[in-house]
Amino acid sequence: MPTVVDCPTCGKKVEWSEKNKYRPFCSERCKQIDLGAWAEEKYTIPGAAPADPLDEEKQ
Template sequence: MADRPDAAAAAPRMVKCPQCGQPALWAPDNRWRPFCSERCRQIDLGAWASDQYRVAGSEPAGDSDPGAEGAA
């Protein structure tokens, strides 16, 4: 067998942008990885900031109404 670099390792890896679905380069050169552009990155950040996305989990007991303690 000849010693040659693996073709898959040498080829740039392309992934789907989670925001728009366009191809995005998965490499340190892509400043917005995993997004294709700064615009898609900012849209995603805005969605997190406006609570459009949430991490799955249950609320701790007693935290259902934080203002209820002082209201009487």
């Protein structure tokens, strides 16, 4: 039995297989919507702020 997942964009059930070239998305449209959300910084990955190189020069 093939693995079925929910499309991250619309929630539609999608078969996870090589036949689906858009996996884990159901379509090119959902894939592009997700890419646009990343480009608009709607998603973030938590992490520490980078060190400021100017602070190191002051020491």
